Amino acid sequence: MTSQLLMIEDDGRLASMVVEYLGQSGFKVTHAVDGETGLEQLQILQPELVILDLMMPGMDGLEVCRRIRSMQGDMARVPVIMLTAKGDPMDRIIGLEIGADDYVPKPFEPRELLARVRAVMRRRGDNSASGVVRESQPLRFGSLEIDRDARTVQVNGQPCELTSYQFDLLVALAERSGRVLTRDQIMEAVRGRELEAFDRSIDVHIGRIRNAIEADSKDPKRILTVRGVGYVFAKQQD
Incomplete structure (x- = not known):
């Protein structure tokens, strides 16, 4: 098609x-x-x-x-x-x-x-x-639910508005919860090695994701910054 x-x-x-x-x-x-x-x-x-x-x-x-x-x-x-x-x-x-x-x-x-x-x-x-459709179980972290098949995110049952790229960033982090990822590792997971990366764009998107899923984006509990390294998605939430 x-x-x-x-x-x-x-x-x-x-x-x-x-x-x-x-x-x-x-x-x-x-x-x-x-x-x-x-x-x-x-x-x-x-x-x-x-x-x-x-x-x-x-x-x-x-x-x-x-x-x-x-x-x-x-x-x-x-x-x-x-x-x-x-x-x-x-x-x-x-x-x-x-x-x-x-x-x-x-x-x-x-x-x-x-x-x-x-x-x-x-x-x-x-x-x-x-050419491939993958079926997977939703990812759940406390009140946060990420449905990879429907490509939806909810917090306390309320939908969160994310762009396609932000959704994939969130999934990449959530699937590797508890693991500290550099910006390069995040971009590799989402976009692939073959494309030129602009690492500061990750910071922008992370900020948007935090605004959508965190109770207080200035004091995040789900996506944490590891200074000088990158980001980690917290395993324990709520």
Whole structure:
């Protein structure tokens, strides 16, 4: 089954190249030239992933991402890969903070974007990307429940809103509870060796996860920081 993707990008030449390349790899990519059109297409197409340019005239990629994450239902959780031409790490951090799952700096090779798309969709458990569906028991830590098959997280029975990438980070930590992991180990567990890592993005995502699952994100009890090393998911909670 062909996966439907949506690319929101004002550079028509770049978009044409991406549409053609990803199309040859089994993806159907619809191109929207600006943020407003992209949001309209999002509701119509219900894509499985969005490729979103950061710098666009009018509504920029950050605002588009904010609006996606504020939507109701499944579209609020659609994976977003952000394209950025800027070299300032703060642009990437801001994008991740507002809910982007990954980023690709411009200029990029189409093969790298394809790898990123496949990696995000594998993490999401999409059949068209991996061909494998795993059945597993929910992970439970006190009032926290992580359902890997349904890709949902609840605390005291209340759902927690996480992006696809944040969900996979949480699972990677929870499956290794009690074990201290470096940022490199966390990224390897979630994203794979073949993709370039941006280690500070882990800190941003961990902060978002804490906001969602901790009673007090400033005094976390579930995901603990090990100074100079990385993070550990506490075995004993609540």
